[in-house]
């Protein structure tokens with residue numbers, strides 16, 4: 517069918533034609549925004565889930581929501597190449613500059629920017645070509661210790677926001693990449709603004725290992741954050757995600773086609789977009805049939821293998837690939853480290869370094885002590901495709 521009209525949108529962070537099945541978490545965030553505006557305390561929303569379930573697109577939706585509500589939106593994605601201060605400093609500078617447009621906040625902003633400059637100095641960071649014209653404030657947020665400096669900086673931002681009567685929403689994606697001292701600094705910063713009822717909302721997203729990071733960091737993190745698990749869609753939502761965008765183009769899915777789409781994708785958003793996209797292109801009439809979905813199978817699998825799965829796989833060393841292939845051999849879901857060792861004919865302590873590396877690379881996570889699980893749904897199937905015979909590795 518006409519590829520130009522194809523509404524489906526497989527891709528990391530690509531907004532779907534229909535954001536299906538996420539009203540609960542969106543409502544909850546909306547309420548949090550209104551409560552912050554009303555000067556009330558909240559638990560900061562954090563989205564937790566595997567890759568490709570739709571965390572990033574939810575953050576984008578929430579940013580629109582915050583912006584429509586009059587929030588200043590600060591948005592960033594944690595990455596391995598940059599420290600949290602490096603990532604935050606230019607973004608917070610922008611937020612201060614926006615707040616400086618409000619007359620009533622001028623003094624607080626001036627002070628805040630001075631503190632930001634001290635913060636930047638403390639970590640020895642440069643902020644590109646744009647310099648800050650205020651002198652750094654001495655003695656606040658300038659120790660170079662993130663756990664002390666970040667809370668101090670957030671308080672300054674919160675006070676400037678309060679003076680301007682403009683709340684600030686800070687979004688951080690890929691939280692699992694943060695180092696543990698950065699994560700606990702963030703927790704302390706959020707704790708301080710909460711205590712002072714300052715108008716800042718923090719909204720985060722990350723892989724399931726975020727829960728462990730939060731648990732290890734500070735004991736009160738569980739009260740501070742409201743973790744929402746984002747996963748595969750419910751049946752009716754998964755169906756709506758493919759049926760409604762097609763309907764808007766005058767195209768229908770056969771009931772059997774929908775059932776097959778839901779089965780093969782296991783209702784994971786990324787895969788639904790991929791299969792629906794490819795089934796659309798394969799279809800010849802204005803109805804997408806069961807056989808179109810079946811025909812799309814090889815195309816969708818090849819597309820996912822070449823991008824979504826492959827980029828992650830390529831970052832692993834041979835021994836790590838072997839570990840992942842053994843995990844795949846056991847099937848999907850949570851698997852015991854000891855069983856993986858068995859498959860490889862070795863002892864769990866021998867493969868512990870591979871396990872640690874793979875957790876660090878966010879290929880797997882440990883849902884509980886001694887268990888591991890892939891962070892990408894259906895990754896076990898990919899591993900079996902790329903290394904069909906495990907015996908070739910043993």
Ligand SMILES: Nc1ncnc2c1ncn2[C@@H]1O[C@H](COP(=O)(O)OP(=O)(O)O)[C@@H](O)[C@H]1O
Pocket residue numbers: 525526527528529530531532533534535536537538565566567568569570571572573574757785786787788789
């Ligand atoms: N609720 C949803 N309904 C339909 N498609 C979705 C939904 N959420 C995400 N998607 C699609 O899934 C893919 C992955 O979304 P993304 O936000 O990048 O996931 P994550 O950040 O969790 O890895 C994108 O192609 C997006 O369009």
Ligand SMILES: [Mg+2]
Pocket residue numbers: 528529571572573689
């Ligand atoms: Mg994402």
